[in-house]
Amino acid sequence: MPNYKLTIAYDGRRYNGWQKQPGSTNTIQGKLEEICGRLLNEQVEVVGSGRTDAGVHAIGQVANVKTNSSILPDELLNGLNDHLPKDIRVKNVEKVNDRFHSRLNAVGKHYSYRIDNGRVADLFTRKYSTRVEKPLDVERMRQAAYYLIGEHDFTSFCTNSGKKKSKVRIIYSIDIINVNGKISIDIHGNGFLYNMIRIISGTLIEVGLGKKNPEEVKDILEALDRSKAGITAPSTGLFLVSVDY
C-alpha cells in the first residue's frame, strides 16, 4: 500500500494543536486529513510524529499517510498546498516503505524555543517568539542547561498526565544562541514529555533573570516534582524544527 512521508510547516496560532480530537474541529491533523481525503478520494489518516499543543509552531513536523491511490509525490505536494490554508505548508512529500510510521520510527526530535530579549521588541517576529523585557544572562542559562543533558527522569519538567509511563528521556544537546538579543534555546533529544520544552525554557528563563541559580536545576531534576521547576513558557515561542528517523 503506497505510503507517503510529509514534512509540514505550520503557524500554530489559529489552531487547537496538531491532534484531531472529538469536538475540537480546528486542528492541523484535521485540516490535512480533510484535504488529503479530497485529493485521494478516500478517507485517510495523517499520522503525525507526535502532537504539538495549541499555538505551537512547526518548521518540520513529519507525518505519513497510507492510501490506495498511487498519486505522484509532487502531485500530492502541489495539491495539498493549493488547498491548505496559507498558514499550513507541506514542504516535502516522498514515497516511503509501507512499514514507515512517523511516530513509532522517530528516534529524535529538535525543538527551538525563541525569546526576544532585545532592548526594544522586534515587531516582525513578535508572533513567533516570547518577549522577555528584562535582560537575560545567557551564560547562566547555559550553565543551568548543562545539568539537563543526558538520560534523566524528567518528571519535574512535565505536566503530569496522570499515567504511569516512564518519564525517562535523553537530551542530547541544548544550544543557547544569542544574536543581538534574539535568543533561541535549541533542544535535541530522543523524545519529549508533555510541556517538557516549555517547562525547561521557562526554568531557564528564570535562571537567566536571576530568580534561580543554575545549580538548582540539578536539585529540580532530582526532586521529581513539577512544582519545583519554573513556569511553563508560552506556546508562541515554541517550534518543532525536525524529526529524526
Place this chain on the structure above:
Amino acid sequence: MPNYKLTIAYDGRRYNGWQKQPGSTNTIQGKLEEICGRLLNEQVEVVGSGRTDAGVHAIGQVANVKTNSSILPDELLNGLNDHLPKDIRVKNVEKVNDRFHSRLNAVGKHYSYRIDNGRVADLFTRKYSTRVEKPLDVERMRQAAYYLIGEHDFTSFCTNSGKKKSKVRIIYSIDIINVNGKISIDIHGNGFLYNMIRIISGTLIEVGLGKKNPEEVKDILEALDRSKAGITAPSTGLFLVSVDY
C-alpha cells in the same frame, strides 16, 4: 530647542503609509504625532526622512521631533513604546543638534526588497515578502542590476508625479542575495523617486523570469519612459532599512 532623532520600525500593512494626509487618518506619522503630543504635552511635528507608501515596512525609518520639553531620550523611547501600537516600535531616541532635519540632512538610504522564491512558500515570512512561484535566475538579475548603478536619470523607474523636478539619482550599490530561495534586493542610493525601488524590483523580477534580457535595462533607462520598465512590485516585500546622515 531640544531636538530628538527617532529610529523607527513598523509593519506597514495596517497603515496608509508614513505621511499624515487630510482625510487619511491611519498613518505612521499620525500615530507618532498623537503619542508624542500626549507625552510632551504639546502639539509637535514628527518629521520623517521621507514618506513610505501604504503597506511598505521599515526597519530603520528616521524622524526628528522638536519640542519645548526636555524629556530624557530614554523616557521618550519608553513612553512611545508603551503607548504605540505593537506594529510600530521606536528603536532608538537620541538628542541631536537643533539644526538636525531628518529629511534635509539625509544623504543616503538603504532599501531591501524581499522575494520568497523557495519551492514551497515560507509561511512565517509571507506577510513580509513577495511570493514568486517560478524560479528566478538570480545571476541574470545581477547582470541587469549592474546597468542601474551610478548616476542616471531614473524617469523610466518612477511613477510620474507630474512635477518638473530632476529625476537624476545615484545608486551606489545593488546587492542581490539568495539564501535558499529567499532573495533580497538590497539597494543603496542617495535618494529615490516615487515607486522607484518597486519598479526596479519588478523589472529585475521580469529579468529573472526570462521575460526581459539583462541588457534591456540599459535601453529602459535611456528611454526615459515608465512604460518600458517592468511592473511595480507589491509593497509587501519592501523595507526601508536605514537612512544615512
